[in-house]
Amino acid sequence: MSQDITEALRASLGDSLLTDPADCHTYGYDNSKLQGQPMAVALPTTHEQVVAVVRACYEHDTPLLARGQGTGTTGATVPLDRQSVIISMHRMNRLIELDRDNRLVVVEPGITNQQVQQTAAGQGFFWPPDPTSAAVCTVGGNLAYNSAGPRAVKYGTPRENTLGLCIVTGDGRTLRTGVRTTKGVVGYDLTRLMIGSEGTLGIITEATLKLTPLQPAKRTLRAEYRDMHSAAKAVANIMASPVTPCALEFMDGNAIDMVRDELAGRLASDTGALLIIEVDGLASQIDELAEQVSDSAKTTGCLAVHQASNEAEVAALWDVRKALSPALRRVAPKKINEDVVVPVSCIPVLVDRLSEFSKTHGIHIVNFGHAGNGNLHVNLLYNPDDAGQQKRAEACLEDVFSTVLELGGTLSGEHGIGLVKRDWVAKEIGPDSLQLMHAIKRQFDPKGILNPGKALPPID
Amino acid sequence: MSQDITEALRASLGDSLLTDPADCHTYGYDNSKLQGQPMAVALPTTHEQVVAVVRACYEHDTPLLARGQGTGTTGATVPLDRQSVIISMHRMNRLIELDRDNRLVVVEPGITNQQVQQTAAGQGFFWPPDPTSAAVCTVGGNLAYNSAGPRAVKYGTPRENTLGLCIVTGDGRTLRTGVRTTKGVVGYDLTRLMIGSEGTLGIITEATLKLTPLQPAKRTLRAEYRDMHSAAKAVANIMASPVTPCALEFMDGNAIDMVRDELAGRLASDTGALLIIEVDGLASQIDELAEQVSDSAKTTGCLAVHQASNEAEVAALWDVRKALSPALRRVAPKKINEDVVVPVSCIPVLVDRLSEFSKTHGIHIVNFGHAGNGNLHVNLLYNPDDAGQQKRAEACLEDVFSTVLELGGTLSGEHGIGLVKRDWVAKEIGPDSLQLMHAIKRQFDPKGILNPGKALPPID
Structure with a gap:
């Protein structure tokens, strides 16, 4: 069978088909660190070639997975079946x-x-x-x-x-x-x-x-808070005001601790949460827009609001945030990075609960993310090669997801489901909706060859 | 059969079910002027009652049409079948x-x-x-x-x-x-x-x-142009600038002529098109925002830009636009009001073509609408009781729709399809997409009881 499909693909793709296992290997992973081995990799350059690839796979009942540059974090482009064909779209x-x-x-x-x-x-x-x-x-x-x-x-x-x-x-x-x-x-x-x-x-x-x-001007601010409760109040306040920021990022206390040394005393020692806020607008108006958003940010528990006045200061304000990812990777190269979403007002409740879970399960948790959307990147720092830690991390994640759903949130804001969150979807989406989604999929993909087993959990 | 379904509905709705033909009559029309006679009208107050109504109709294979206040213009809530049940949601x-x-x-x-x-x-x-x-x-x-x-x-x-x-x-x-x-x-x-x-x-x-x-302040401007070409250039220019208006309405020359008397000389006599532009923002910044958008509006062919400085002047600027609908209704109470959309840059081409069609078919056409979205309300003024005029209007509409599609536009921006545009949908949406849409509908509505015959043309 694999001979037949390879020939069919070769007929429309010529050299733009990879079948050498070593070549194929590099198309079988994504940023989830999961890896699978596809049978072949198609590298189309035209719509017509894509049609031909799909038809060949349809004809031969062969799983077909589209991928870009593999920066996804959920295993959505990782083949589950060694008979799979990857269609890499990077040449289009x-x-x-x-x-x-x-x-x-x-x-x-x-x-x-x-x-x-x-x-x-x-x-x-x-x-x-x-x-x-x-x-x-x-x-x-x-x-x-x-x-x-x-x-x-x-x-x-x-x-x-x-x-x-x-x-x-x-x-x-x-x-x-x-x-x-x-x-x-x-x-x-x-x-x-x-x-x-x-x-x-x-x-x-x-x-x-x-x-x-594009707006001609942008201004960046860093607001420091005693704790996440006061930071979240500020977020709600900012979002209810006429000046909507074009970025409203947060870091919790643990995230700040990760980079405190690198900040060399630039943060007040009792800062338990911080927001990075950006506003954009006309150059002549940006001062006032920044002033307004700064006022909205000054809720009870706000320790300081710094405003950048030049490019170097903007870079310094973002440094805190940008130093975080490398710092996390140094501590835990195989950390779990979730991207749950909760209503903005529930961010502090979630952060408190995460702190409890951290203690209960003995897993260090660091949170940052897009506060204005309630989109938290919850990082579980652990070593998956340690079976005990792995088990505790899984149990912890279970508590995290349950809490997110209990708070009226959603399991993913922008990373998607792929493979890694797939079995959680049924806890968020009821069985009727899930069945309907599968039924819709069948109308697009009658044989179920497109990225099988991803995004939606299987139903009976 | 109608006895059975009525009893089933009565069981869950009690008095909130209308079956008297005279009562039902008033729920069988919408603003398209089309009228149908439903068998019964359900007036639910709870989700559970809606479920019960749907289940009864499902059980008895009875068409079910949801409606609000009947302000739709396409006949989407008008029953085609005398066995239909209307579910009016106005009590929820x-x-x-x-x-x-x-x-x-x-x-x-x-x-x-x-x-x-x-x-x-x-x-x-x-x-x-x-x-x-x-x-x-x-x-x-x-x-x-x-x-x-x-x-x-x-x-x-x-x-x-x-x-x-x-x-x-x-x-x-x-x-x-x-x-x-x-x-x-x-x-x-x-x-x-x-x-x-x-x-x-x-x-x-x-x-x-x-x-x-809400933004604390708003400013209204009226910009007058020699013709639609210069007005459309201004629209593209405004939409490419950092200050996006919160309204960007237009009227073509025929629309202006309809209300010229009522404007009592407030418009320059050679005004062939006008824009009503609104910007919103902070009170302290609104002057500058209005100035910026006014600058963007001053393209070649711009005759004047007036800015309102108080509430009375805002009302006066909108008067032109608001006087239009009554004026149109006086001339042609049964006019066709379409709401086609074309890419902003194609507005003048469409308006020119409409002017040709007007001559070819002998139908007076007046255009106004939401210029920033390319959404034109094309009004065909004619008397449908005159068979000759009716036929010419239909032929004219055919040309209008063909032109809209040829320009990369869409048949409806906000009125929807309902009954009146239904048979045009297949010219915009290819047969494969249409079949897929019908297939998706079957997953939601296996017996096809929900508003049958609306929105999508039937397929074989």
Whole structure:
């Protein structure tokens, strides 16, 4: 069988098909550290080749997984079956059209987020989604996970910033979804259904992205708080005020402790939580906007608000946040990094509970993330090679997820589900909804060949 | 059969079921002027009653149409079959919760848009969708059609401003879709799939709406242009600049002519197009924001930009626009009002083509609408009781729709499809997409009882 499918793929792809196990190996992992071995890797450069690949896989009942640059953290692009074909979209990386007057850009999915930003900036625009991995991650991947980043607090996620898609379904049909305009209500919204579906419904071959004008000025502030309770009050206060920040990031006390040395006394010693806040606007107005947001940030328990007045000071304010990831990796290279979301007002409750769980399970937990969206990156620092620690971390994670759901939150804000959170989905989504989602998938992908076993838990 | 279903409905609804033909008659129309006669009208007050109504209709294979206040313009709530049951949601009109810290409001679908705005305003917020009928139209209707209004140009449509829904599917399952947070990527996006589906997938019994902080100040401007070409250049220019207006409305030359007398010389005589522009922001900054947008509006062909400096002047600027609808109704009470959308840069091409069609078909056409979204309300003024005129109007509409699609536009921006545009949908959406949409509908509504024959054209 693997001979047949390989020949079918070769016929449309020629040299753009990898079958040597060593070549294939490098396409079988993502940033979850999970690894699988695909049978073949397709490297299409055209929509027609994608159609041919899907049809060949459909014909031969072969699992097909689309991937970009492998920056995902959930194993969504890791093959579970050694008969799988990976379709790597990184060669379909053209920017097809930038239409200033209609504020849109048409791209292929393999283009990096950064390339889009650079080209758009040349015309005075940006595309709001800005994951930390923007320099290397692809737009296709951003759409697959609905990946956002700090700017989502003001400008939204891919679902709010994508006008239309061209996709290939699991049986090789080509569909154009959505519109080229910012309004449209003809037929059902298949564009948003595709976004966040992790390659389980179709393979995106083109995307029409909505652009937003760049603001001429930005100001960065760091607000320090006694504890997360006072920081969360400030977040709610800021979000209820007319000046919506374009970033509203937080770090809890444990996160601050990780980098306290590197901050060389720049933080007050009793700082138990901090916010990094950015506002954007017209250059002539940015002082007042920063002043307003600074006022909103000064709730009870606020120890200090620092404002950067030049580029070097901006860099210094972000240093705290940027020093964190390397520090975490030094302590625990195989840490679990979750990206749960809770209503903003529940952030302090969650952080308190996480502190309890940390004690109960003996796992060090460090939290930071996108406060304005209630999106917490919960980092469990442990050594998975220690069986005891591994078991305690799993039990701890179970408590974390249960608490998130109890607080009316959701298991993932921007990383997606993939493999690693898949078995948790049924705790958030009821059995009827889950069955309906599977039924919808079957309409797109009748044989279930597209990224099987990901995103949704299997049902009976 | 009608006896059986009536008894089943009576069992759960008691007095909240209307069966007298005269009572039912008033629930069989909408603002399309179409009218049908339902067999019964259910007036539920609880989610459980909605479930009971759906189950009874499912059991008895009876068409079921949800409606709000009947302000829709497409016949989407008009029964096609005399055995239909109407479920009128207007008694489910509670505001369940307003959560300031999490910027959301939970409502039942029968609440009016205005009630939501009033309650939200008390806490310093608004819900962006603002159809002209806001005073009477329901949130459920806004969600069913993805109805927006002028503010969408800055703040988006219901799809960008709804976090989650509670729905009842066509076989009586209750599903909770979405989240209570502004990020979330667990499972497929059923919330947006529901929005704009015109009651064909499920009946909404509760909606969690995302609120936005009110801006303290607003400024209104009227910009006059020689023709639509120069006005459209200004629109593109404004939309590419950092200050995005919160309304960007236009009127073409014919629209201006309709109200020129009432303007008593306030417009320059050679004004061939005008824009009404609103900006919002901090009170201390609004002058500069208005100045910036005014600068962006001053493209070649701009004759004048007037800025209101007080409430009376704001009213005077809007008078032009508001005088239009009554004037149109006086001339042609049964006019066709379309709401096509084209890319902003194509507005002048469309307006020119409309002018040609007007001559070819002998039908007077007046255009106004939401320029920032490319959303044109194309009004065909004619007398449908005159068979010749009716035929010419239909032929004209055919040309209008073909042109819109040729320009990369869409048939509806905010009115939806209902019955009146249904047979046009297949020209915009390819057969594969249409089949997939029908297949998706079957997963929500296996017997096809929910608003049959609406929104999507039938397929073989």
